[in-house]
Amino acid sequence: MSDKIFELKNVSFYYLDKFPALREINLYVEPGEKIVLLGANGSGKSTLLHILDGLLFPQEGNIQFFNQAINENSFNDEKFNAFFRKRVAFLFQNPDIQLFSSTVKDDIAFAPLQLDMSADEVNKRVDEVMKFMRIEHLKERAPHQLSLGEKKKVSIGTVLSFNPDVLLLDEPTAGLDPRSVREVVDLIIEANESGKTIITATHDLHIVSEIADRVYVLNDEKRIAASDSTKNILMNEDLLHKTNLIHIHEHVHEDLWHTHTHAHHDLHEHEH
Amino acid sequence: MTGHEWFCTKEYSFSEVPFPAAKAGKKGFVDRTLGGIFSFFRDAIISSAYAEKKGFLQSIDARVKVAITAAFLVLVTLIHQIYLLAALYFVVFILAITSMISAAVFISRVWLFIPLFTGIVVLPAIFNVIVPGEPLLVLGKIGSTVVAITRQGVNSALFILLRVAVSVSTVVLLLLTTRWHSILKALRIFKVPRTFVFITGMTYRYIHLLLRLVEEMQFAVKSRMIAKPRIRGAQKNVASQMGNLIKKSMDMSEKVYTSMISRGYTGEIKTLDTFSLSFTDYLFITSAIILMAACVYLNYF
Incomplete structure (x- = not known):
């Protein structure tokens, strides 16, 4: 039996017990993998990440963490909670939710402190993370004074600071300019090469080929529509079309109108 | 028929723009109130610009500043000599200047409010009707009573005014030269x-x-308001916005809580409280203690 970090079996989740957010999800994650949860807005990617981070618990189905079933009660156990939180980090989509402290420094220090690192170690770690993320100049600034790009970078810093093994990233590149997107993608690749497991929720097809070995595609019905290697998924135009990830595109080249599917990703090419 | 032909029709022209007369209209109540709130908070942020300057007090640890400010306020209430209070005001003023706060800002922040509040309170005290004493300036007679400004009255009014000015200036100086979060953290020394x-x-x-x-x-x-709303409409708008805001903030607080949990929060907050004093801090503490001791000596002995 291989050691899977996560395995979800027939997981369904309903908000307020009636609005379905995920239906019969089956998924597994092995150590060192990079996985993308691909889906249009409202397909349940965020909810799925919340479930993987032990923040929401499904009404149906079960979740295994290293082949052991876990549930809400597991997290009431202090030892298990600390073990899990040290290893699994979640980058929230909205940096205003991720950054709740008075200064950038306090926010980056938050997790290491809660996880019982000594003050000296924390100070050293904070400096190193800020240097690494090139945000040293923001150290004493208040989060509300930062631009969106800066906030996103600091948010990433807050989850890197305790050096987790598993990173759950919710739309890490949304709203970023092209250069910042590149930096985040490089960071994901680097983290993965150093042995970390990365699970990214996104609808940005541009970045998928670089940050995923395997892809789970979620559809409007909040089910997994497909799971396959990144290449197979990105080549499957019919699937991407059905899941609202690409659209029919009409445009003109040298006075010639024509229509084709428009994917906006690296495999996109066409001839006239 | 696509059902949205209206979208593909141009309805308006810009041929005759009804430019208003040069005199602008008045701002509405909601605009003025919100504008006031926003500018107050902007001011609070701009003030943190002083805290980021590289002046003398900015280099002092917040904990030291908070403790000394507290001691200083106690001292000010103990002093009964006007010349000592004046000297203390001078010291505070010099500290403000060395902390790169312009004299105009520092003086206006304090002296715009003091005449307004304290001034009105102490004004009656200068008349002989309230505080009897040696007349400085006779104003006239009401019936058989002579109304005059007295030396004792002016003295005690000046004394209270100065005491309030020194106290307020000290606190303003602390707030201007220290970041908000540092002041909060400094409260930890008072447990x-x-x-x-x-x-x-x-x-x-x-x-x-x-x-x-x-x-x-x-x-x-x-940006979507086409006609100026009537009062009822404006009230409705504001009320529904308030409701929305409560919903949004509830939702946000829940999410922030999960983001804390995700980063290892279990009900007890752990924070970095590094407390290391530099040479300047020690110098500041020593000078402050000497100054305060000297004031007590001059006042009582």
């Missing part, structure tokens, strides 16, 4: 619980966020 300090910090941080949200919601309403 204010960590959780309280942390939550107050979070409150301050999210006030900014919610204010921006309100401002943007207000802009969104404004």
Whole structure:
């Protein structure tokens, strides 16, 4: 039996017990993998990440963490909670939710402190993370004074600071300019090469080929529509079309109108 | 028929723009109120610009500043000599200048309010009707009573005014030269619980966020407002925005809580309280103690 970090079996989740957010999800994650949860807005990617981070618990189905079933009660156990939180980090989509402290420094220090690192170690770690993320100049600034790009970078810093093994990233590149997107993608690749497991929720097809070995595609019905290697998924135009990830595109080249599917990703090419 | 032909029709022309007369209209009540709130908070942020300057007091540890400010306030209430109070005001003023706060800003922040509040309170005291004494200036007679400004009255009014001015100036100086979160953290030396300090910090941080949200919601309403709303309409708008804001902030607080849990929060906050004093801090503490001791000596002996 291989050691899977996560395995979800027939997981369904309903908000307020009636609005379905995920239906019969089956998924597994092995150590060192990079996985993308691909889906249009409202397909349940965020909810799925919340479930993987032990923040929401499904009404149906079960979740295994290293082949052991876990549930809400597991997290009431202090030892298990600390073990899990040290290893699994979640980058929230909205940096205003991720950054709740008075200064950038306090926010980056938050997790290491809660996880019982000594003050000296924390100070050293904070400096190193800020240097690494090139945000040293923001150290004493208040989060509300930062631009969106800066906030996103600091948010990433807050989850890197305790050096987790598993990173759950919710739309890490949304709203970023092209250069910042590149930096985040490089960071994901680097983290993965150093042995970390990365699970990214996104609808940005541009970045998928670089940050995923395997892809789970979620559809409007909040089910997994497909799971396959990144290449197979990105080549499957019919699937991407059905899941609202690409659209029919009409445009003109040298006075010639024509229509084709428009994917906006690296495999996109066409001839006239 | 696509059902939205109207979208593909141009309805308006820009041929005759009804430019208003040069004299602009008046701002409405909601605009003025919100504008006031926003500018107050902007001011609070701009003030943190002073805290980021590289002046003398900015280099002193916040804990030292908070403790000395507290001791200084006690001292000011103990002093009964006007010349000592004047000397202390001078010291505070010099500290403000060396902390790169312009004299105009520092003086106006304090002296615009003091005449308004304290001034009105102490004004009656200068007349012989309230505080009898040696007349300085006779104003006239009401019936058989002579009304005059007395030396004792002026003295005691001046004394109270100066005492308030020194105290307010000291606190303003602390607030201008110290970042908000540092002041909060400094409260830890008075054993204010960590959780309280942390939550107050979070409150301050999210006030900014919610204010921006309100401002943007207000802009969104404004940009779609075609006719000037009647009072009833405006009230309705504001009420529904308030409701929305409560819902949004509830939702946000829940999410922030999960983001804390995700990063290992278990109910007890741990924070970095590094307390290391530099040579300047020691120099400042020593000078402050000598100054305060000297004042007590001159006042009582």
